[in-house]
Amino acid sequence: MDHIDKEIVKELQLNAKISMKELAEVVHLSSPAVIERVRKLEEQQVIVGYHAHIDFKKIDRHISAIILFESKDCKALTNFCHNHPDVLECYRVAGEISYIVKLATHSVESLEKFIDASMPYGTPSTNIVLSSHEKNVIEPFPVED
CATH class of the missing domain: 1.10.10.10 (Winged helix-like DNA-binding domain superfamily/Winged helix DNA-binding domain)
Known part of the structure; x- marks a missing residue:
């Protein structure tokens, strides 16, 4: 580039x-x-898509959370998260925590239901997002001569 x-x-x-x-x-x-x-x-797949950035609060998703899992069954947890409507992103990671889930839901009660439903797949640790900052522009690495 x-x-x-x-x-x-x-x-x-x-x-x-x-x-x-x-x-x-x-x-x-x-x-x-x-x-x-x-x-x-x-x-070249440098550009892989064009996306609309959504304000979750305007679509009645007022609660955002990051949930860390010590998973017993990562494949089953992956499937569960992939099919859950509140899940925005999920990552399988190395280390003590094996899985990270980001979700946006409409209430504390629906968050509790997600946590309860996910417990067969591992031990969750829930972190409610109070505020966030997201980079909108990622600069490519400099061109090397």
Whole structure:
């Protein structure tokens, strides 16, 4: 990736709905040149998708939590989480904790139901999120000469 590709990736992270014409103006290239670069970045799977960022509170998901598991059966826990509507992300990790789940739900009661339903798969440790900060732009590593 050269500096123009990096700028394209940065701009698309800031606004995935930017038009190719506007993107071309920002990076000082023609629209066809930008379209070709974006296509190549997609083919190389540098860009793997375009997403809408949702405000969970506006869709009645006021409680966010990170749940750490000492899992007895990671595959079963993975399946359980994959099929649970409140789960946003899940990670199998190495160490004392074997699984991390991020979820957004509508109430403390629904969080309790998730915890109860997940207990056959391991021992959960629940952390309710009070506030958060999420990076919207990830800078690629510098190009090495």
